[in-house]
Amino acid sequence: MAVVNRSIALIDCNNFYVSCERVFDPALKRKPIIILSNNDGCVIARSQEVKDFGIKMGVPWFKVQKLARYYKIIVFSSNYTLYADMSNRVMKIISEFASNQEVYSIDESFLDLTGFNHLNLTDYSQDIRSTINRLVGMPVCVGVGSSKTLAKLANHIAKKCSLFDGVCNLNEITRNTLDVLFSKIKVGEVWGVGRRTEEKLAKLGVTTVFDLKQSSPQALRKQFSILMERTVRELNGEFCIPLRKNNPPKKQLVCSRGFGNPVSSLSELSEAIIMYTTRVAEKLRHQRSMTATVYIFIQTNPFKKKNQQYNPGCLIHLASPTNDTRILIRAVLVGLKSIYKPGFTYKKAGVILEGLLPFNQAQKSLFDDKGSQAYSENLMQAIDTINKTMGSGTVKFLGEGLEKQWEA
16 A cells, blocks of 8 residues: 655644734734633733733733733733634634644644645645635734644744745655754754653653653653654654544533542542642534533442442432532532442542533523623633643643643
């Protein structure tokens, strides 16, 4: 069977929230802009001009107010309705350039351009950029590589290096040149390598993309996970992570894991259940759904037959559909307390969201407060945005704990 030379593109909007505001007010172009979270609590988006001032993502607004006045920074409250509408327009345009598309986030989309290898893909990508800019006014960069990981990295390079004029096609660059380029990029820029993983890799002497590319996939799988093995293989040009079909939203979402160390206390079980609830709530919001039914369970180790077994579960009905992590956490903690029994050693726990409804079809209670609903939506959107930009777990709920000895 012949080897297919893959060409995967990642189209990513530049400073998306800021660019949305600029589309409707061209006078804002090249002006320093900050977008604040719900209730103007913290910075969730910055123009390049603001980044150059050194203002960090996620910083509380009150800490940078004086700096904002000094630099005459223009400040906006977040407008998620506008951002969702602009995202839909951009994604529709992108879909016209190739049939195999994965909408990865509100401002990113993968395209499989493998069938277009007879074309000059750098020129084709420039056509994508100019079309989006002409029809919507949204600036984008395009990265092309033989895997999704390389496409993400190529997009990073396109954004950081003006010589590429917004398009970086790694498939056109020689291996020796790539190695030199990768040796100058920190390993933390690789898709899926968060802050903690970067620190662990540094202890192994892996500090650049080139170092990671040269590492043994099998060895890193043992020290990290199969995901790290796939990352290394993808950096070497293997196509390991396929594009996901944009399938209909799931009707059930699950987060369930076994504990690295056995758990006996209610406090540790609570930490685990809260963490799992947080993860499954993120998935719920990602597919724009809500739930009014939550099922939680805890289990002892079924393989230790000599130990007394206890495997309870609890079905919780909410007053009205939600995708607010705070509400779900309160519900699962009540359920956990009702089924927990001391004296057992637990090996596994899980959270299942059932009967999911599309966000715009979920029937609200007559007693729901519209102001509270808007606050909830904005807060969750702000948390998701910060965690997407700065790494998963940057903003988390206190109940998740810090040490997590049960996770080891």
